[in-house]
Each structure stands twice: as C-alpha cells, then as structure tokens.
Amino acid sequence: MSLTGWLTEPRTGHGLRVATDDAGWARHDFPSLAAAALAVAGLLRHTGLRRGEVVSLLLVSPETFLAGFFGVLAAGGVVNPMPPPAGLGAGAAYPEQLTHLMRVAGTHTVLVDPHLAGTARSAAAAAGLAVTVLTVAGPDQPGDVRPGRPATPAVDDPTPPAGDEVALVQFTSGSSGHPRAVAIRADNLLANITAIRRWLDMGAADVTATWLPTYHDMGLIGCTLAPVLNQSDILAMRPDQFIRSPRRWLSCFGEWGATLTAAPTFGYAYAGRRIGPAELAGMDFSHWRAAIVGAERVSRRTLESFAALLGPHGFRTRTFLPAYGLAENTLVATGLHLAPPPVALRVAGELRPGEPVEVSAVEEVGTDPSADDDWLIGCGDARDGVAVTIVDDEGRPLPPDVVGEIALTGRSMAAGYHGADAPDAAFAEGRLRTGDHGFLHDGQLFVLGRAGDSLKVRGRNLYAEDLEARLAGVDGLSPERVVVLAGSAGHTPVLHALIRQRPGPWAAEVARILGREGGPGVRVRVLSVPAPAVARTTSGKPRRRPMFRAATDGSLPGEVLYDSAEPGAWPR
C-alpha cells in the first residue's frame, strides 16, 4: 500500500459528503478528489518544490484540505496541516501564532484558502521565511489551483514519501505559545492507518462521520485518512456545525447510515446534553458499529447517559470504543475490541507510581445516566504493530496492576520532534516514553494522566517548561531558580512551582500566572524550597517526576506560600 495509491485508482460512486450551511450535503466523489489532488501536485512541481520540503496547509473545507493533503504527498512534499483562526477571541493573537507555527514547521510553501492568503503572507514575512504562498480555491472562486481546471499540468506519476521518509509534520495540541510538531514517517502513517482499518474491520460499505477538524490528529488520521485510503464514504461536518446542531451529527448515523466515528468525551457529553429524546424520533442507530472515545479522560457518566438517550433507537453500549493514543505514536496506541462493552474499574486507596493497584470493583458500562464518575474506563489493548509496557522512572518494565509510565514501541512510533536540535528523551532507545501514567489490568490499559512534566486540560497540553518560561518575567524572581511541576494527583490536575528563593512578593504573581495558565479545576501550589529539594539529571535538567511525587505526597522540604486548595488562598 502506498499513501497515494488511491489517486490513480479512485473508486467511483463513493467519496466525501460535506455538510453545507443550508442543511444539505455537497458530494465530492473519489475521482474528483483525486483529480483535484493531482492538479495541486502539478502546481507544486511547477513551482519547483523539492522532495522533503514542508508544505503547510491552511485549508478549512474538507474537500480542499484533501486535495491539498494528497497533492503535497503526490508531489513528494512533506505535509503539515495548520489550524485556521478559531472564531471569537482568537483573532488578535492569530498572526503571531501562525508565525510561530511556520518557524517550528520550517514551512517552505503554504497552500491556503484565498481569504487567509494575506494573513499567511504577513506571518511568513514576520517569521523571516521565504515562503511560497499558493491559494487553493473552491469551484466558484479564483485561486492558483482550481479543482478540475488546473493552470499547470496535473501529475500522473505520484512520488509520495515512502519508507522512513517523513510524510507528515503534525502539531500536538500544545499550550497557545509553544506547540510541538511531530515528524511522522510514511511507514508510521501507513502502519497506523492499517491498524485502524483492522481494528474497526473497515469494509467497502462503511461510512465514517466526523465533525473533528482535519488539522487535529484524531480528525485527520482516524476520521479522514483511514476512510480515504479505504475508499469508503465520509460525512464531514465542521466543528461549528456540530456545536450549532449536534442532532445533525447524530442524524449521520440515525438517518444517513454512518457506521464509524471518533470524538473526544466532550462530543458525546455535548450531544447528550443538547438533544432531547423527541429530536431522535425516526432515527435508527442499529448500524452504528464503532464510536471511538479518546483524546481526554473517558467519563463513565457521559457514556452511560449517551447510551441511555440513544438506546431506545437501537444504539448499543458496545459501540463505544475507548482508546488511547497520541501524535508521537502517529495516532492510535490502544483501543477496545469491537465486540465487548467498555469496562469500568474502581480502585481502593491512592494510585502511586511503582505501587500495586487495589481493584475494588469491575463493571460493564451500561445505560444508567446517574452513574457515578469515580471510575476508570479501560482503553483496550495494543493495536496492530504497537506494544505497550508500563515502566518505572528508570525505564524498567513493571508487572500488570502496578502504576507506572506508559511506554510504546512499534511501527507507529514517530521519528521524533520535527526540527529539534537534539533527539528528545521521549524517543530515546527506540521506545516512546509517553509521559502518561497508567496500568494494565486484565489485558486492558487504564490511563491515569500526566506524570510530572505536563498536564492536559480539555484537550490542551500544558508543558512545565513553557510555564517556567512564562514565569521568567516576574519581578524579583531569578528564572534559573524556578522549577514548575505539572501532573495529575489522583483525578486532580496540579501545578507546583518550586522556587529556590526566600519568600517574597513574587509569590502572588507566580500564583496568579499559573492560575491563569492552568484554568479552572487545576490546583496551584507555590513553594519556597531549599536547593537540595531540586533534583537534577547529570546533564542539569530537572528530574520532574520524582519531585512531582514528593511535592504531591508532602515529602518535599520547603515552605508552602500558596495553595489554591487551601481556605484563605489569595484570590486569583
């Protein structure tokens, strides 16, 4: 299988249907999508794009995005999806964000919607990059590429990245200022797409429905690339269309026969909250085979409420496939098999790294909307070509039912972070250290959260290093005396700031900044600590994980200057 094989043998009568704003669907069959992609490839070759150069995409509509994505690959380029501006509130910061993204990606060319061309040009200029900006237009607009009417000869001999060549530079959902980009090789991408197709037992009659943005790994690889390489139908909505009408997403399954989807817990929670039983009249969900739940902590109550709402219309709880994955492993790592319902597990006592888990109850997920949320949901076992181990701080494997860091090996493990000066420790020795804590129980992976150097809040990663950089400007504080620890203690996300300085007025400002960066539900602690409290590696880097544990269980020496969980904490 090659990444662009379908371009020269597109399946007729099937393809992409894109939700229009008048409640209809616009059809783009695989032959027309392939022609548009080959036209883009022709233009890129005409501009002199060389093999391995990075082409960034700023394309909102799924059909132009697909033409751009496969056009870049067919021309031998490395494709890099970028987020378009995200509506209200994001505008002013967007040009600066785009400049930063282009620098990180090392953008050579941008394929852009006409209305974003000016923004892309200014961002490239600000980044100091000589970027070629090419517009890709819809059928009724002018642009450098027009689907079906190429200005340059279309490519008829696609030469996509292959083997260990990098094919995709994928941004992780980082904190606003400092996203990371993962270099995903052609063989990684093919291995992960194959794993997804086998996992879901994807066939020619399947229909995938999605509202996830295509620049996001789950929306891109799980909901778009897997069905395109499978040449099966896709129903695509934009996120704002889903937010406006979650019923429309459900109608993909209940009325249009969609069988597969993936979404974060939020998507199922939002649809369950916004839709009443009466709106489901006439819908039939008995053909819905797989609803992948991933990207954030899986909530038992959300799954049961959703299943209770849709159950009378043929939805089965076993349709839910809780999963675990990350861009550093291309996308999917583990996921529940198709047949059984998800498993919920309750543990007694504290969950500590290196210590055994005491399981007090195991239940199948059912249809009780009042289900309590103090359960962990099993994310299945390793998918094809992936191996999962739980390891201790030194990387030694731990047995089942013991908490440790989730480590992955296999064909889906990416090459590393794109453009990094030195290989990142996360990818050392042929093994991906995910930075997530978890344990294996009865063959399934249970994910607990971040292990000390970052944490995830509503799909957004906060990295300890970035937060340290944010604190660098605080008056009276020496940046080299600041260490931030980020992780989850039990279910609560926590940020600890360890400051090797005597208490001073800076503490309130540190608490305020971390409170703002963390947001609601994140506990913030500021400590003045003696020098020996800060553990470092031989190369001088902070050893955040052991310090995080010590700070969490109270064994770290020092004076607590602020704790948002304590009564009388200063207002944020």
Add this chain to the structure above:
Amino acid sequence: MAEPVEVTVRQLVASMAPHPGGDVTDGQRLVDDLHFDSLALIELAVALERRFDLAPISDDEAMDVVTVADVVALVSQATG
C-alpha cells in the same frame, strides 16, 4: 428586550465561561482570562446568535473580538 445588551452579554459570557465564578468585566479577554477554548468560543457565538437573533457571525467579524467589551460591541452593532 428589557435589559441593556451589555448586561445580557455579560451574563451569557459568565454562564458559558469555562473559568467558574466571579463577575465578568468588560476588560477580560475571552481566551487568556476566561479560558474559552475553540469549542467553547463556538458555543458562545451560537448562543449569542440565538439570544439576539443574529445572522451567523463571520470569521472576519470574529477575528477582532478579544475582550468581553468587544463581544458587547459586536452584538450592539449587529442589533443596530
């Protein structure tokens, strides 16, 4: 509608802000201070359109909205 636009807008923003509690003030930024993420911002836009019977808010209009005061201005303009 009985209440001035700005009062209703502030209430709506407060009820939808991921950052709980406290009064919403005009100077607060939706993303940096109130922690709206991209999906929450879309939810807010849809809620504003419904509440004030507005046409869908375009990307160009949305680009300039950073603070609560900007939201008030956007809605005031659109409702004329």
